Amino acid sequence: MAATGPARASLRAIARRCGVSHQATAHHFVDRAGLFTALAVEGHGLLHQETEEAIAGAPVEGGQQVAAAGAAYVEFSRRHAALFDLMYRPDLLRNDDEQLVAARLAQRDLMMSTIAAAQERGWGTDVPTPELAALGWAAVHGLAVLQRDLVVSAVYPEVDPDSILRRVVHVLDRLG
16 A cells, blocks of 8 residues: 555455455455545554653643644654555545544544643643644644655755744744
8 A cells, every 4th residue: 555555555455465365354344445444543543642652751841742742743644654644535534434533533632632731831822722733733734744745855955844843833832
Protein backbone atom coordinates (compact mmCIF):
# COMPACT_ATOMS: atom_id res chain seq x y z
CA MET A 1 0.00 0.00 0.00
CA ALA A 2 2.81 2.45 0.82
CA ALA A 3 4.37 1.87 -2.58
CA THR A 4 1.24 2.41 -4.68
CA GLY A 5 -0.97 4.38 -2.34
CA PRO A 6 -4.18 3.28 -0.71
CA ALA A 7 -6.48 4.46 -3.49
CA ARG A 8 -4.99 1.88 -5.87
CA ALA A 9 -4.64 -1.02 -3.43
CA SER A 10 -7.01 -3.96 -3.58
CA LEU A 11 -7.81 -6.50 -0.87
CA ARG A 12 -6.41 -9.21 -3.11
CA ALA A 13 -3.11 -7.35 -3.59
CA ILE A 14 -2.86 -6.56 0.12
CA ALA A 15 -3.45 -10.23 0.98
CA ARG A 16 -0.80 -11.31 -1.51
CA ARG A 17 1.73 -8.84 -0.10
CA CYS A 18 1.00 -10.04 3.44
CA GLY A 19 1.42 -13.64 2.40
CA VAL A 20 -2.15 -14.67 3.22
CA SER A 21 -5.01 -15.84 1.07
CA HIS A 22 -7.58 -13.44 -0.28
CA GLN A 23 -10.13 -15.41 1.74
CA ALA A 24 -8.28 -14.49 4.94
CA THR A 25 -8.76 -10.77 4.34
CA ALA A 26 -12.33 -11.29 3.12
CA HIS A 27 -13.09 -13.17 6.35
CA HIS A 28 -12.14 -10.16 8.46
CA PHE A 29 -13.06 -7.29 6.15
CA VAL A 30 -16.01 -7.11 3.80
CA ASP A 31 -14.22 -4.69 1.54
CA ARG A 32 -11.27 -2.36 1.21
CA ALA A 33 -13.04 0.44 3.11
CA GLY A 34 -13.40 -1.87 6.10
CA LEU A 35 -9.70 -2.69 6.09
CA PHE A 36 -8.66 0.91 5.61
CA THR A 37 -11.00 2.06 8.38
CA ALA A 38 -9.45 -0.46 10.77
CA LEU A 39 -5.98 0.79 9.79
CA ALA A 40 -7.08 4.41 10.31
CA VAL A 41 -8.38 3.54 13.79
CA GLU A 42 -5.00 1.97 14.62
CA GLY A 43 -3.24 5.05 13.24
CA HIS A 44 -5.29 7.41 15.38
CA GLY A 45 -4.54 5.27 18.41
CA LEU A 46 -0.83 5.42 17.70
CA LEU A 47 -0.97 9.17 17.10
CA HIS A 48 -2.85 9.62 20.37
CA GLN A 49 -0.26 7.60 22.27
CA GLU A 50 2.67 9.51 20.75
CA THR A 51 0.93 12.83 21.43
CA GLU A 52 0.33 11.91 25.07
CA GLU A 53 3.99 10.99 25.46
CA ALA A 54 5.10 14.28 23.91
CA ILE A 55 2.79 16.29 26.15
CA ALA A 56 3.95 14.45 29.27
CA GLY A 57 7.57 15.23 28.44
CA ALA A 58 7.05 18.98 27.95
CA PRO A 59 6.98 21.78 30.51
CA VAL A 60 3.52 23.15 31.30
CA GLU A 61 4.46 26.83 30.95
CA GLY A 62 3.87 29.03 27.94
CA GLY A 63 1.95 26.61 25.76
CA GLN A 64 4.94 24.29 25.52
CA GLN A 65 2.73 21.22 25.85
CA VAL A 66 0.59 22.50 22.99
CA ALA A 67 3.76 22.93 20.93
CA ALA A 68 4.90 19.43 21.87
CA ALA A 69 1.57 18.02 20.70
CA GLY A 70 1.93 19.85 17.39
CA ALA A 71 5.47 18.62 16.96
CA ALA A 72 4.33 15.05 17.68
CA TYR A 73 1.67 15.38 14.99
CA VAL A 74 4.15 16.60 12.37
CA GLU A 75 6.69 13.94 13.36
CA PHE A 76 4.02 11.22 13.17
CA SER A 77 3.19 12.36 9.64
CA ARG A 78 6.87 12.02 8.68
CA ARG A 79 7.41 8.56 10.18
CA HIS A 80 4.07 7.07 9.14
CA ALA A 81 3.38 8.92 5.88
CA ALA A 82 1.15 6.29 4.21
CA LEU A 83 -0.83 5.69 7.39
CA PHE A 84 -1.16 9.42 8.02
CA ASP A 85 -2.51 9.94 4.52
CA LEU A 86 -4.99 7.12 4.95
CA MET A 87 -6.25 8.51 8.26
CA TYR A 88 -7.43 11.67 6.49
CA ARG A 89 -8.88 10.17 3.31
CA PRO A 90 -12.65 10.22 3.79
CA ASP A 91 -13.13 8.83 0.30
CA LEU A 92 -11.44 5.57 1.37
CA LEU A 93 -12.91 5.15 4.87
CA ARG A 94 -16.19 4.42 6.56
CA ASN A 95 -16.33 7.79 8.25
CA ASP A 96 -19.35 6.88 10.36
CA ASP A 97 -17.60 3.82 11.83
CA GLU A 98 -18.02 4.00 15.63
CA GLN A 99 -14.40 3.11 16.37
CA LEU A 100 -13.08 5.65 13.87
CA VAL A 101 -15.34 8.38 15.23
CA ALA A 102 -14.26 7.52 18.80
CA ALA A 103 -10.56 7.55 17.85
CA ARG A 104 -10.88 10.95 16.17
CA LEU A 105 -12.79 12.37 19.13
CA ALA A 106 -10.21 11.01 21.58
CA GLN A 107 -7.49 12.96 19.74
CA ARG A 108 -9.67 16.06 19.68
CA ASP A 109 -10.39 15.72 23.42
CA LEU A 110 -6.68 15.35 24.16
CA MET A 111 -5.95 18.57 22.29
CA MET A 112 -8.86 20.39 23.92
CA SER A 113 -7.71 19.41 27.42
CA THR A 114 -4.08 20.30 26.62
CA ILE A 115 -5.09 23.71 25.32
CA ALA A 116 -7.49 24.29 28.23
CA ALA A 117 -4.68 23.50 30.69
CA ALA A 118 -2.41 25.97 28.91
CA GLN A 119 -5.16 28.58 28.98
CA GLU A 120 -5.52 28.11 32.74
CA ARG A 121 -1.89 29.20 32.94
CA GLY A 122 -2.47 32.29 30.77
CA TRP A 123 -1.68 30.97 27.27
CA GLY A 124 -4.13 31.80 24.46
CA THR A 125 -6.79 33.02 26.84
CA ASP A 126 -8.83 35.29 24.55
CA VAL A 127 -9.69 32.59 22.02
CA PRO A 128 -12.28 29.92 22.87
CA THR A 129 -10.66 26.52 23.36
CA PRO A 130 -12.46 24.79 20.45
CA GLU A 131 -11.46 27.55 18.02
CA LEU A 132 -7.86 27.47 19.19
CA ALA A 133 -7.81 23.66 18.85
CA ALA A 134 -9.27 23.78 15.32
CA LEU A 135 -6.91 26.56 14.28
CA GLY A 136 -3.91 24.74 15.72
CA TRP A 137 -4.92 21.48 14.03
CA ALA A 138 -5.34 23.23 10.68
CA ALA A 139 -1.90 24.80 11.04
CA VAL A 140 -0.03 21.64 12.02
CA HIS A 141 -1.90 19.46 9.53
CA GLY A 142 -1.10 21.89 6.75
CA LEU A 143 2.52 22.03 7.85
CA ALA A 144 2.71 18.23 8.00
CA VAL A 145 1.34 17.84 4.46
CA LEU A 146 3.50 20.62 3.02
CA GLN A 147 6.64 19.20 4.63
CA ARG A 148 5.80 15.66 3.55
CA ASP A 149 5.32 16.80 -0.03
CA LEU A 150 8.56 18.84 0.19
CA VAL A 151 6.65 21.97 -0.80
CA VAL A 152 7.99 24.07 2.07
CA SER A 153 11.62 23.41 1.19
CA ALA A 154 10.97 23.87 -2.54
CA VAL A 155 9.17 27.19 -2.18
CA TYR A 156 11.02 28.50 0.89
CA PRO A 157 14.47 26.90 0.83
CA GLU A 158 15.81 29.51 3.23
CA VAL A 159 13.29 28.59 5.95
CA ASP A 160 14.01 25.92 8.55
CA PRO A 161 10.82 23.78 8.48
CA ASP A 162 11.17 22.92 12.18
CA SER A 163 11.12 26.59 13.15
CA ILE A 164 7.72 27.03 11.49
CA LEU A 165 5.96 25.03 14.18
CA ARG A 166 7.49 27.15 16.94
CA ARG A 167 6.27 30.26 15.14
CA VAL A 168 2.78 28.80 14.70
CA VAL A 169 2.54 28.23 18.45
CA HIS A 170 3.83 31.77 19.04
CA VAL A 171 1.19 33.23 16.70
CA LEU A 172 -1.53 31.19 18.39
CA ASP A 173 -0.36 32.52 21.74
CA ARG A 174 -0.54 36.10 20.47
CA LEU A 175 -4.18 35.59 19.50
CA GLY A 176 -5.00 35.34 23.20
